[in-house]
Amino acid sequence: MTSEENQGTHPNTFQVDLRGLVDLLSHHLYSSPRVYVRELLQNAVDAVTARHALDPEAEISIRLSATGNRVTIEDSGIGLTADEAHSLLATIGRSSKRGGPHGLETTRQEFLGQFGIGLLACFVVARQIRVVTRSARDPLAAPVEWLATDDGSYTVRELPSDARPEPGTTVVLEARPGAEEWTVPAKVEQLARDYGSLLPYDITFDDGSAAGPRPVTDRPAVWDRPFPTPAARRVALAGHCAQLFGFTPLDSIDLDLPVAGVRGVAYVLPEPTSPAHRSGHRVHLKGMLLTDKADNLLPDWAFFVRAVLDTDTLRPTASRENLYDDETLAAVREALGARVRAWLAELATSEPERLAAFLSVHHLGVKSLARHDTELLGLMLPWLPFETSDGSMNLEEFAAAHTEIHFTRTVEEFRQIAPIAAAHGLGVINAGYTYDADLLAMLPSVRPELKVTELDAGAVTERLDPVPTSAELALAPFLATARTRLEPQSCDVVLRAFQPAAVPALYLDDRQARQERDRTAALETADSLWSGILGSLRGSAPRARLVLNHNNPLIRRIAALPDEALTATAVESLYGQALLRSQRPLRAADTALLNRSFLGLLEWATHPVGITDSTTDSATGADPQEDQK
Structure with missing residues (x-):
């Protein structure tokens, strides 16, 4: 097409079917309608963060309430003008945290929202969204009402000044048919606590009862609180784990990576678990719960812990329900694994009783780690149990009695030969269990004086x-x-x-x-x-x-x-x-x-x-x- 032909054409904009978009969000992007509470909290927190950047002395408040089929959240944040309401609330993909005439690019890293989906995601449970807002940037700007319905239409109108005297925003959701279960007060409060307990601002919830508003946030995080003694801290962490994950931990491991902006704790499971089991870890991003099913946070060998942490550096996926697996996450994963390894080494040198209690349950996980770490294998030799022809013992004890060590690759073969081997002084280890054969192959690199060979018929017959x-x-x-x-x-x-x-x-x-x-x-x-x-x-x-x-x-x-x-x-x-x-x-x-x-x-x-x-x-x-x- 020539330039002359182009002169007579006019650019067109894409049209979006809101109901189709809501179906896409609810069935393909988000795992559950429950995320609407996160979107409400996220917008409110970002609004008050922007207000605090504009006026550090401004009073900060976020109030969430639910009655019947209506959910309301009110904040004292930055607010919007009429132009901003048109531009930001109804435009998919545009975010006030990005650049542009209404953007906050210079402080974007302080905000939770990044993708510009915003309030439209609340249509997964709402048939109507009403926003009343007043800008803190323009003292002369009138309050604005933005009213949208799930058929894709919306209106914007200015309100009298007394409709909202102070800057901030109020969002009201009316539940759509079939979604009433997500707006029940008890459900809203539970979701708010789940998502927002570590958010940096005080948030309250009110269900209209005589008890009045109740706090949603619980800060600082339990791993950051001061305690009079290490024992008192362990008790508090154990209670936190029982409340969060439903089990009393065998022990707890601090996960502190200041350079990576990561703080948290890993709880050791009290019972053995399969190496194939992928633990679901809880990850908060700047205080907001991102996911409770992060299976790529720790190395695969650390299957014996469940972790909960807060970070401000890791990237979320578009659904904001998992971590983006990039180089940063890989580096954090390696560093967290090193922290677990350091904890094991510390127990081995200073608290052998706690290490013995841990290994009695999770020796399989340590064996998995030791396969890739000869230094750790040498450290754990006095502790890791093996089934041998002399009974159950660690490799240090067994190597002291046998300079030549044989092993079988199957449990059945070992059980057949063990009585004969014991009677004739032949040192045999059962390597039929997971990881044992790999560790025995590494043993000469830790103890060069030892000879380790697989048991064969000739060796037994000769003895x-x-x-x-x-x-x-x-x-x-x-x-x-x-x-x-x-x-x-x-x-x-x-x-x-x-x-x-x-x-x-x-x-x-x-x-x-x-x-x-x-x-x-x-x-x-x-x-x-x-x-x-x-x-x-x-x-x-x-x-x-x-x-x-x-x-x-x-x-x-x-x-x-x-x-x-x-x-x-x-x-x-x-x-x-x-x-x-x-x-x-x-x-x-x-x-x-x-x-x-x-x-x-x-x-x-x-x-x-x-x-x-x-x-x-x-x-x-x-x-x-x-x-x-």
């Missing part, structure tokens, strides 16, 4: 007592039968003497053997394509081992059986029993072996010695094949 050569030679036929029988299971058979003698057999494998076992199990159920692929992956990985205990009387009796078939069946039963003790998943072949060995032993138990199967079957009329089925 068990060998059987005298003469005895092993005498049992060579038995061992040959056992190895032949378990060859299809990819399992070797060795003979050792170990304690406790009550354990007849021990099933041992390592990671490579387990991988080969899983590959074989997958091969059994795979189609032709995957069978070829899995078959090509077969390697020379170490095999699992069935360690027979020569100290066990049952093993010696089985080894002396004259019948090779009965010996083979008994060996299968020992293998199945050891496999069940290890609590590993059973393959189809293992299940079939267990069934076969069990039924085989029943056959041997129920047939008299010297009577063949055919004799018994013909006498009873039984069909062996049917019995097997």
